[in-house]
Amino acid sequence: MFSFYSTKNQNSFLNKWQTVFVPGQLYFINVPLSDQRRLVIQRYLKLFTQHHLHKRLGIITTQEDVLLPYLSVRENILLNLNGSVEKKYPWQAVYEHEFFEKDAVDLTTSERFYVQLYRNIFAGKDVILVNATLDDYPPAVMRAVLLKLNQITKNSPVTMVFLTANQELLSSEREQSLHTIPFLTTK
């Protein structure tokens, strides 16, 4: 696809990125404080923007108001729909949640998480940064979320980078856990 920017720099950065974060994998980075997590996300966004790749980066935040109140949950998910992604990953594949019938303002924390997740998937993002501790999620919901993330990364080349302070999660997923923050020199 035509681009005004040098693709050489973009490819070089992507190659470096993919050696650390392999596509189609789920990673956990230990970032204890919420302010630190916000800062890390901002630094990664800046890094991608510097390489004109910010369109490929998706972000999931803990903000409560991430949905447009005048749109249905479904329309909020399909806000930035990418046609080619829809063909590969049909809408029906996620059509199992009861909260699609709810009003945008009535969603719980985990439901807002799913909305942001699907929104980024349908927007065709290659890398999704997740800022979540999952501490306030009931254990069953937390398991379901992890299962869904694993399922998505297996079926598509999306890289999920999970910034969390949840030590249980980090120890249970030891192979994919990182205790330093790649590409960022300072926290």
Add this chain to the structure above:
Amino acid sequence: MRVIQRVFASLHYHWRYTTFFSVCAVLFLVSSLSALIAQAIQGQALSLFEQRIDIIDRKSQILTRWSVLRQILHIRQAMVSDTQNIYSLLFWGFAGLILVLSVLTLIQRKHEFSIYQLAGKNTANISFQFALENLFSFLIAFFIATIILLCIQSWYLDGLVQLNQYWFGQKLPSGLKTLLENTSDQTWRQFNQLFQHQFTTFNGHLLLFDQGNHGGQSLADYDRSLWTLTWQGSALVFLVSYLSASIYNWWISRQLLHSS
């Protein structure tokens, strides 16, 4: 078309802004249409006056001999130019109003635009949607105002003709006002010498003060004015909204990137 669906959902949600914007659009439409119709009436009166002068004396030498005729010509030309100036003033005034309203609502809806950016929408897409919202508000207001004007068109056009007649009367200097009010004055006897050995369908009074025949006219006779307002108003609303939203969204994206 998801964007159209989002535009109407947003218009419904921000109904106070939509209503206020539409009322401003209706006021602009009615006042600008009146200015354009007044321009057409004054233009027609000027051309009628020039045609009649031409019939009396093809070389138009009478204009140099009769100061009354020169005065009337200047008044009519000034009125055509005034209506054009009024329309320009209304147009740019409306542009300023849209800019102020857009900036105020953009600031108020800052968080909403941040959500669009978080969802990965780019500045051009968000600004396009905002510009479409304002454009649809304008077109809906335009449609409603046109329907209402069509329902009261005879009353509206008669009112405009009378207003133009009154305005013309106000513009006349005192000497010509006296001439307009007194039909048996000495000046008329002197002025009517102009028609000696001439066979015309008009007299001195009609030559000087006739505004033309506007009886039985409808809004359809001014369809060009309506089309002018539609495309000029729509282009203005879209451009001002799109540019202001683009700058504001660019600023939000910079802020998201640099705030700590």
